[in-house]
Amino acid sequence: xxxxxxxxxxxxxxxxxxxxxxxxxxxxxxxxxxxxxxxxxxxxxxxxxxxxxxxxxxxxxxxxxxxxxxxxxxxxxxxxxxxxxxxxxxxxxxxxxxxxxxxxxxxxxxxxxxxxxxxxxxxxxxxxxxxxxxxxxx
Numbered sequence: 001x002x003x004x005x006x007x008x009x010x011x012x013x014x015x016x017x018x019x020x021x022x023x024x025x026x027x028x029x030x031x032x033x034x035x036x037x038x039x040x041x042x043x044x045x046x047x048x049x050x051x052x053x054x055x056x057x058x059x060x061x062x063x064x065x066x067x068x069x070x071x072x073x074x075x076x077x078x079x080x081x082x083x084x085x086x087x088x089x090x091x092x093x094x095x096x097x098x099x100x101x102x103x104x105x106x107x108x109x110x111x112x113x114x115x116x117x118x119x120x121x122x123x124x125x126x127x128x129x130x131x132x133x134x135x136x137x138x
């Protein structure tokens with residue numbers, strides 16, 4: 001009887017640990033990514049149960065001029081966290097995305113599509129969404 005309980009407990013533990021990992025079947029998105037427009041690079045790293053993305057390089061003056069907080073308008077964009085996708089959902093992760101081009105934060109998601117591709121989406125009211133495909137930088 002004790003062996004059955006131990007096996008059942010071990011099986012439950014394995015299933016619990018495998019749950020979030022299923023979102024990574026397309027590969028580990030940790031690393032440096034080029035945005036679809038090619039004007040920024042984002043470093044994706046583990047963050048809680050998911051991933052966060054921080055700007056590693058940007059084109060242009062590189063200041064957060066569109067931020068609604070006046071005290072942040074002069075900050076450098078490099079080093080700013082723009083993605084917080086820390087909740088596993090389906091084959092990806094959901095959370096928030098900050099768009100420095102308009103200074104707004106959107107509901108967002110990140111879905112690994114392969115070892116060198118991720119899809120990042122930002123949505124307004126969960127209806128109007130824009131998706132970008134980012135490519136891994138080698």
